Amino acid sequence: MQNSSSSSSLMVKQEFFTKWKKGLKIYSAFNKEMTIMERKRAIKLSADVAIASTRSATTQWSRAVVAEVSSSAAGAARIAAEEILGRKLSTERRKAQAGKKIVRRRRKAAARGAVRSSAAAVAKKVVRNRRRVLKRLIPGWKKLDEICLIKETLDYIASLQVQVDVMRHLANAGETLHHQQILL
Amino acid sequence: MEPNIEAVPLQFRSGISGAKTGGIGFVFDDIRGLIPNLQETDGTSFTALLELSAPQAVELLVKEDSPAKTMPLPIFPSNIALIDRASVFSVFASADNPPDRTNILSVSSSMKVDSVKEEPLESEYHRNSSSPAVSNQSLKSIKRKEREKKVKKSSKKVVANEASDGSGEQLPYVHVRARRGQATGSHSLAERARREKINARMKLLQDLVPGCNKISGTAMVLDEIINHVQALQRQVEFLSMRLAAVNPSLLAIDSESSIDNSYLGMFPPSIWPEGQMNGSRQQQPWLTDGLHPYDTSNFITPENSLLSYDSPANSASSQLKMEL
Numbered sequence: 001m002q003n004s005s006s007s008s009s010l011m012v013k014q015e016f017f018t019k020w021k022k023g024l025k026i027y028s029a030f031n032k033e034m035t036i037m038e039r040k041r042a043i044k045l046s047a048d049v050a051i052a053s054t055r056s057a058t059t060q061w062s063r064a065v066v067a068e069v070s071s072s073a074a075g076a077a078r079i080a081a082e083e084i085l086g087r088k089l090s091t092e093r094r095k096a097q098a099g100k101k102i103v104r105r106r107r108k109a110a111a112r113g114a115v116r117s118s119a120a121a122v123a124k125k126v127v128r129n130r131r132r133v134l135k136r137l138i139p140g141w142k143k144l145d146e147i148c149l150i151k152e153t154l155d156y157i158a159s160l161q162v163q164v165d166v167m168r169h170l171a172n173a174g175e176t177l178h179h180q181q182i183l184l
Numbered sequence: 185m186e187p188n189i190e191a192v193p194l195q196f197r198s199g200i201s202g203a204k205t206g207g208i209g210f211v212f213d214d215i216r217g218l219i220p221n222l223q224e225t226d227g228t229s230f231t232a233l234l235e236l237s238a239p240q241a242v243e244l245l246v247k248e249d250s251p252a253k254t255m256p257l258p259i260f261p262s263n264i265a266l267i268d269r270a271s272v273f274s275v276f277a278s279a280d281n282p283p284d285r286t287n288i289l290s291v292s293s294s295m296k297v298d299s300v301k302e303e304p305l306e307s308e309y310h311r312n313s314s315s316p317a318v319s320n321q322s323l324k325s326i327k328r329k330e331r332e333k334k335v336k337k338s339s340k341k342v343v344a345n346e347a348s349d350g351s352g353e354q355l356p357y358v359h360v361r362a363r364r365g366q367a368t369g370s371h372s373l374a375e376r377a378r379r380e381k382i383n384a385r386m387k388l389l390q391d392l393v394p395g396c397n398k399i400s401g402t403a404m405v406l407d408e409i410i411n412h413v414q415a416l417q418r419q420v421e422f423l424s425m426r427l428a429a430v431n432p433s434l435l436a437i438d439s440e441s442s443i444d445n446s447y448l449g450m451f452p453p454s455i456w457p458e459g460q461m462n463g464s465r466q467q468q469p470w471l472t473d474g475l476h477p478y479d480t481s482n483f484i485t486p487e488n489s490l491l492s493y494d495s496p497a498n499s500a501s502s503q504l505k506m507e508l
Contacts, residue, residue: 039428047424123403130406137413147378150385153409157392160416167423175430 019050064140
């Protein structure tokens with residue numbers, strides 16, 4: 001990895017980290033004592049919103065993450081998300097996102113005719129199924145067509161990688177500290 | 185046709201490696217100019233995450249960057265090839281060499297999918313490491329495309345003007361040149377352009393997901409990608425559970441914005457002031473004195489892949505924090 005590229009990815013990681021911490025601060029300000037599940041949810045939500053905000057509004061998946069949070073979040077979560085993003089969340093559903101026209105093609109199965117048993121057709125079917133599965137994994141998949149799917153997957157994978165890296169380092173360092181505190 | 189294509193690059197590879205003429209020089213200079221571009225890359229951009237220079241091609245593909253930033257890039261021939269594949273959303277800058285550019289434009293879409301496509305991608309990946317080799321490769325690809333154009337001349341589809349009027353404007357139409365023996369209906373051309381776009385992006389995906397390079401076949405590659413995404417998502421879940429379990433004090437973070445600011449270069453160490461913030465600052469000295477022999481080694485080992493060049497600053501500011 002070149003120094004320049006790793007430094008720019010480091011910037012993304014730092015940005016993610018600061019935003020994440022911001023969200024966690026808000027959570028801790030709300031209730032000092034949280035159960036472990038609540039903590040986990042707080043951590044995850046803050047992390048998701050933080051990593052989505054690093055890509056803010058340029059990608060479909062980040063918009064979908066923010067929309068999901070804004071529609072289903074309560075109390076502390078909402079305020080944390082707003083703080084991370086720096087803006088108010090809108091609760092209303094937007095009718096049609098501009099720019100994405102998804103053409104739902106009716107599968108005219110009857111018009112297909114005979115069962116295609118050639119190898120190419122089977123391969124195509126397999127590929128199509130896998131694409132559908134992949135699509136479902138990306139947040140905000142309803143609005144993705146095939147071309148955008150690949151682009152969004154690229155971005156999403158990279159962002160997930162950043163998220164996982166930062167969280168893993170934090171967890172490792174925290175655990176080492178914890179063990180040392182116990183030992184001492 | 186295949187032997188014809190393969191023979192050409194070999195010729196030029198031997199020919200170009202010897203001579204460094206002015207013609208190669210301008211490509212080289214542009215490549216040199218590209219490298220500072222990479223270093224100025226905005227941290228929040230798509231390119232930052234992928235940590236590769238190739239994502240700049242994707243940026244071009246999706247027209248996300250400002251024209252000023254991408255201006256030198258389209259002169260790079262393989263970038264132009266990728267741009268062209270992206271059809272309507274390509275961004276073009278004013279080229280110094282309109283004839284060359286139009287040649288490349290009109291020919292690029294008629295390239296053979298496999299051999300030439302791998303080359304631009306590879307040349308972009310290795311851009312930082314070996315610019316002379318890349319310039320050789322790119323020039324070779326230019327020459328090869330010109331050869332191809334001469335060899336395979338079939339119906340040409342020029343829809344609009346070459347967009348040679350200024351910088352940063354979009355190319356309104358795809359300049360697709362059909363190859364010999366291929367359907368030249370507008371539908372098939374558009375479909376072919378679309379397919380090439382998809383294939384280009386799939387290649388980028390393949391390079392991002394580890395272990396996908398060796399796999400051939402879309403179904404397997406997609407399988408790997410799906411597994412990777414699922415694994416990453418699961419990791420996020422597990423890590424958040426781990427963080428919740430290991431460190432209740434993690435969430436009891438005081439608003440120590442000064443700490444955040446002081447750790448701009450190194451994020452992992454900033455957690456242990458927070459971890460120790462069980463209330464008062466007085467606890468810090470005795471904890472940190474004991475921890476000090478451990479901290480740098482512990483932090484460097486997990487993070488050496490990221491912060492290897494930061495580690496001296498790492499320990500320096502950790503010591504600084506201890507003194508406080």
